[in-house]
Amino acid sequence: MARYELVKRSVALITLTNPPVNALSSAVRHAMAKSMEQALNDPKVTAVVICGENGRFCGGADIREFAGPLRGPPLVPLLDAIEAGEKPVVAAIEGVALGGGFELALVCHYCIAHFKARLGLPEVTLGILPAAGGTQRLPRLIGIPAALELITTAKPLSSRRVSMLTTPCPPDLDALLEVVTMEVKKKARGVMAPLACIQAVRAAATMPYSKGIKRESELMATLFNSGQARALQYCFFAQRTAGKWTLPSGAQWNNSKPREIRSAAIIGLGTMGRGIVVSLARAGISVIAVESEKKLLETGKQMVIGMLERDAKRRGVSASLNLLKFTLSLQDLKDVDLVIEAVFEDMALKKRVFQELSKVCRPATLLCTNTSGLDVDALAGVTDRPHLVVGMHFFSPAHVMKLLEVVCGPRSSSETIATAMSLGKRMGKVSVAVGNCPGFVGNRMLKPYLDQATFLLEEGATPEQIDKALEDFGFAMGVFRMSDLAGLDVGWRIRKESGLTGPDVDPKNPPRRRHGRRYCPIPDMVCEQGRFGQKTGRGWYMYDKPGGTNAKPDPLIQNLLEMYRSRYAIQPRNISDKEIIERCLFALANEGFRILEDGIAARPEDIDVIYLFGYGFPRHRGGPMFYASMVGLERVLERLEHYHQAHPDVPHLEPSPLLKKLVACGSPSVQTWREHIKTMHSHL
Numbered sequence: 313m314a315r316y317e318l319v320k321r322s323v324a325l326i327t328l329t330n331p332p333v334n335a336l337s338s339a340v341r342h343a344m345a346k347s348m349e350q351a352l353n354d355p356k357v358t359a360v361v362i363c364g365e366n367g368r369f370c371g372g373a374d375i376r377e378f379a380g381p382l383r384g385p386p387l388v389p390l391l392d393a394i395e396a397g398e399k400p401v402v403a404a405i406e407g408v409a410l411g412g413g414f415e416l417a418l419v420c421h422y423c424i425a426h427f428k429a430r431l432g433l434p435e436v437t438l439g440i441l442p443a444a445g446g447t448q449r450l451p452r453l454i455g456i457p458a459a460l461e462l463i464t465t466a467k468p469l470s471s472r473r474v475s476m477l478t479t480p481c482p483p484d485l486d487a488l489l490e491v492v493t494m495e496v497k498k499k500a501r502g503v504m505a506p507l508a509c510i511q512a513v514r515a516a517a518t519m520p521y522s523k524g525i526k527r528e529s530e531l532m533a534t535l536f537n538s539g540q541a542r543a544l545q546y547c548f549f550a551q552r553t554a555g556k557w558t559l560p561s562g563a564q565w566n567n568s569k570p571r572e573i574r575s576a577a578i579i580g581l582g583t584m585g586r587g588i589v590v591s592l593a594r595a596g597i598s599v600i601a602v603e604s605e606k607k608l609l610e611t612g613k614q615m616v617i618g619m620l621e622r623d624a625k626r627r628g629v630s631a632s633l634n635l636l637k638f639t640l641s642l643q644d645l646k647d648v649d650l651v652i653e654a655v656f657e658d659m660a661l662k663k664r665v666f667q668e669l670s671k672v673c674r675p676a677t678l679l680c681t682n683t684s685g686l687d688v689d690a691l692a693g694v695t696d697r698p699h700l701v702v703g704m705h706f707f708s709p710a711h712v713m714k715l716l717e718v719v720c721g722p723r724s725s726s727e728t729i730a731t732a733m734s735l736g737k738r739m740g741k742v743s744v745a746v747g748n749c750p751g752f753v754g755n756r757m758l759k760p761y762l763d764q765a766t767f768l769l770e771e772g773a774t775p776e777q778i779d780k781a782l783e784d785f786g787f788a789m790g791v792f793r794m795s796d797l798a799g800l801d802v803g804w805r806i807r808k809e810s811g812l813t814g815p816d817v818d819p820k821n822p823p824r825r826r827h828g829r830r831y832c833p834i835p836d837m838v839c840e841q842g843r844f845g846q847k848t849g850r851g852w853y854m855y856d857k858p859g860g861t862n863a864k865p866d867p868l869i870q871n872l873l874e875m876y877r878s879r880y881a882i883q884p885r886n887i888s889d890k891e892i893i894e895r896c897l898f899a900l901a902n903e904g905f906r907i908l909e910d911g912i913a914a915r916p917e918d919i920d921v922i923y924l925f926g927y928g929f930p931r932h933r934g935g936p937m938f939y940a941s942m943v944g945l946e947r948v949l950e951r952l953e954h955y956h957q958a959h960p961d962v963p964h965l966e967p968s969p970l971l972k973k974l975v976a977c978g979s980p981s982v983q984t985w986r987e988h989i990k991t992m993h994s995h996l
């Protein structure tokens with residue numbers, strides 16, 4: 313846990329040895345305390361060097377230990393003792409010095425850092441604050457403005473006995489803190505940890521060290537047991553768990569070898585295709601982009617080049633334009649390692665593309681589809697290599713959004729899945745393996761969520777009221793603003809294709825029940841007026857111009873809602889924010905439980921990661937499944953039963969069997985749900 317060596321008969325070298333990141337677990341703290349004592353007591357030792365094994369100084373406290381009672385020596389006295397020691401202590405930093413690791417470096421009298429080392433205080437991302445002296449020593453060392461920036465983000469430095477310094481303080485401290493508070497509130501709506509960080513730094517500026525450190529620990533005590541801290545720490549592990557896919561066959565992330573992908577092709581240079589080309593080129597992969605018409609090819613080419621050049625400028629690197637080739641001919645794809653189809657969301661068209669690819673590409677080429685919800689296996693079925701077909705569902709804009717759903721068809725081989733997952737990682741995506749069903753995980757869950765929002769409109773709410781409730785909950789965008797951004801015509805087309813709406817529907821009296829369940833025709837009525845969202849300058853809101861982003865409530869929508877309600881004799885009622893949140897989010901989580909039952913997602917963490925990275929679910933709420941567990945499964949069940957009784961024609965509100973089962977088992981923690989799903993069927 314910490315190795316002690318005497319070097320050159322006078323220097324004690326203490327090496328932290330806790331792979332993979334040398335986290336400060338209780339065993340490490342214990343070993344460090346012992347080693348420090350040995351060094352300080354040995355008259356031969358004139359100086360101490362602390363470093364970490366395997367090129368990593370220290371990743372901070374062991375986050376896994378947060379869930380249990382404190383064991384072993386606490387960190388603060390250990391660090392205070394190092395700082396106060398009579399012998400000079402040097403932190404030799406390679407790799408990372410994060411959180412407690414950085415605070416350890418801060419108490420050392422000298423720091424030597426490799427130029428590639430990353431030093432920072434990421435505690436806020438876990439819903440807590442740097443409570444091993446970080447908020448007290450850092451402002452003393454680098455001043456309030458820089459410390460504030462680092463504590464709410466991350467950065468470097470070194471010195472000695474920092475707690476003895478006075479904090480350099482700007483004359484307009486209150487104004488500065490006010491500005492930072494406003495910024496933090498705007499960026500991280502409702503998140504407690506950054507605000508507590510600001511209070512702790514205020515203490516560094518206004519109190520002596522002994523009082524400041526006390527304030528730091530009080531603030532930490534409030535955060536440490538908060539639901540937000542639990543949610544953010546859950547997210548940290550969920551993100552890492554999500555990459556660890558596993559199939560019922562036993563094939564999984566650590567026993568399936570991905571293929572090396574050197575060249576790829578993208579079919580279709582629409583918004584999605586362009587984003588995927590940029591992501592691939594940025595990852596250093598040669599890309600051939602294919603379009604069906606010269607004009608579309610030229611437009612797509614110019615857009616891709618512009619995107620890559622702007623991106624390279626921002627990152628201070630040169631744009632990898634030499635990796636790109638643009639063509640109108642599928643014949644050019646005969647030698648590529650992998651193809652991603654990103655054509656229009658039309659099954660017949662996609663099938664034609666896959667049949668063509670089967671003929672053109674060499675037999676070993678992987679064929680992937682970027683469909684957002686169509687049957688991946690039906691596409692595999694028209695090829696000569698169903699085992700090499702897999703879904704790679706990117707989210708728009710694909711060069712920005714981190715999420716990638718890797719859709720495993722029943723015939724996708726483990727090597728194919730491993731390759732798609734590994735390619736996603738190489739492109740900097742958070743990849744989650746999911747099963748094949750309409751809408752996969754993300755879009756399948758979106759339906760009940762959107763349905764509830766539109767039912768609430770019928771019953772008396774407005775788009776802005778619903779959006780405000782969701783934004784106050786923490787979503788970056790409410791459901792109607794998000795729909796305007798994505799384009800309302802996409803859902804309209806899908807509803808038409810699935811027979812839910814179309815020319816047979818009486819436009820004057822559209823029925824409110826379709827396919828045997830409640831249906832809200834308002835979204836269709838909005839589309840019939842040519843209101844497709846931001847791109848047309850009108851949607852659920854109005855915008856200054858087509859493509860505008862500044863959403864304003866539109867009196868025409870208000871009129872439409874009033875006329876609609878009076879046509880169907882609906883008496884509008886006052887709807888509380890609580891009802892909005894419960895109906896939208898419990899319906900969302902309820903579908904998540906069904907997805908787990910159906911074996912479309914392997915674990916709740918996968919669903920939560922999809923919602924965090926693909927749908928703007930607030931991280932400090934942990935994701936829909938974690939949120940349900942925090943509310944209490946019993947309460948979620950009771951509320952769903954209540955709403956289902958009030959709306960029996962909405963099957964999505966009927967509590968899922970898995971939710972009932974978990975409640976019957978005493979509402980176990982989200983991390984153990986998997987044990988209760990084990991016996992169920994898996995589509996992965």
Ligand SMILES: C/C=C(\C)C(=O)SCCNC(=O)CCNC(=O)[C@H](O)C(C)(C)COP(=O)(O)OP(=O)(O)OC[C@H]1O[C@@H](n2cnc3c(N)ncnc32)[C@H](O)[C@@H]1OP(=O)(O)O
Pocket residue numbers: 332333335371372373374375376387408410411412413434435438440441442443444549552553
């Ligand atoms: C009070 C609070 C105090 C004093 C604190 O210090 S709070 C902790 C502050 N530290 C952090 O938030 C750092 C968290 N870790 C990371 O950001 C990254 O893991 C890393 C930059 C250190 C390394 O990144 P990378 O090389 O990509 O590796 P992974 O992220 O995949 O991690 C490898 C495995 O190590 C586990 N891990 C990482 N950090 C910790 C930690 N601090 N405590 C416990 N475990 C940690 C991580 O979960 C991975 O585990 P497996 O998935 O492989 O099982």
